[in-house]
Amino acid sequence: MKKIVIIDYGLGNLRSVRKGLEHAGADVIISSDPAAILDADGVILPGVGAFRDAMRNIQALLDTISSYVSSGKPMLGICLGQQILMSESEEGGHTQGLDLIKGSVLRFPHTELKVPHMGWNSIGISRKHPFFEGIPDNTYVYFVHSYYVDTAAGNTLASSEYGTKFAASVINDAGNVIGTQFHPEKSGDMGLRMLRNFVNMC
Incomplete structure (x- = not known):
């Protein structure tokens, strides 16, 4: 059984993510212990809240996260967890x-659309990756966010639109760090399939 650590840094919907991963057959630990993180087969970086608070709270784990990512093992950032994977935020x-x-x-532009973007929206999968194995293009997933990752950097794995096109999922150059702006754990059977795919990647 794959051991997955959900990083607890004080901002995250930990219980629903844990239930989704357990449904996918993983042995799940919620922890901020560096030794547990480095020993994990896979790591989840959740997040609900403000970017600045997240970065302040996670400072003590920066070296641990860097070492883990350098090992080549998979990491998944969800919602705010995807955003803090990025270089910067406004x-x-x-x-x-x-x-x-x-x-x-970036902040969603001022339009007639309500912010935060909340609810179900479809995603267009940009390239093949094991995380989206068995997931049809234009699958609907669940979003709650006021800020979005710009697609301009070219690391988009899947995109969506809400007044503007944005990165619904991103990936690093090595392919082991993935982010989802949406919540797989709240996205029904397809979201659970993604979590199962992540566990299988580990």
Whole structure:
């Protein structure tokens, strides 16, 4: 059984992510212990809240996360967890991210559309990857967010549109760090399939 660690840094919907991973057949631990993170087969970086708060809370784990990613093992960032994988965000002023994936996090433009973007929306899968194995193009998934990852950096794995085109999923150059702006754990059977795919990647 694959051991998956959900990183607890004080901002995250931990229980629903845990239930989704357990449904996928993983042995799931919620922890901020560096030894547990480095020993994991896979790591989840969840997140609900503000980018600046997330970066402040996760400071003590920066070296651990860097070492884990360098090992080549898979990491999945969900929602705010995807955003902090990026280089920077304009939320709360200019804030540096983990810079594991090149790109910027931007505020949705002022339009007639309500912000936050909340609810089901389809995603267009840009390239093949094991995370999306068995997931049809234009699958609907569940979003809750006011900021989005710009697609300009070229690390988009899947995209969506809400007033503007944005990265619904991103990937690093090595292919082991993935982000989803949407919540797989709240996206029905297809979301659970993605979590199962992640466990299989580990």
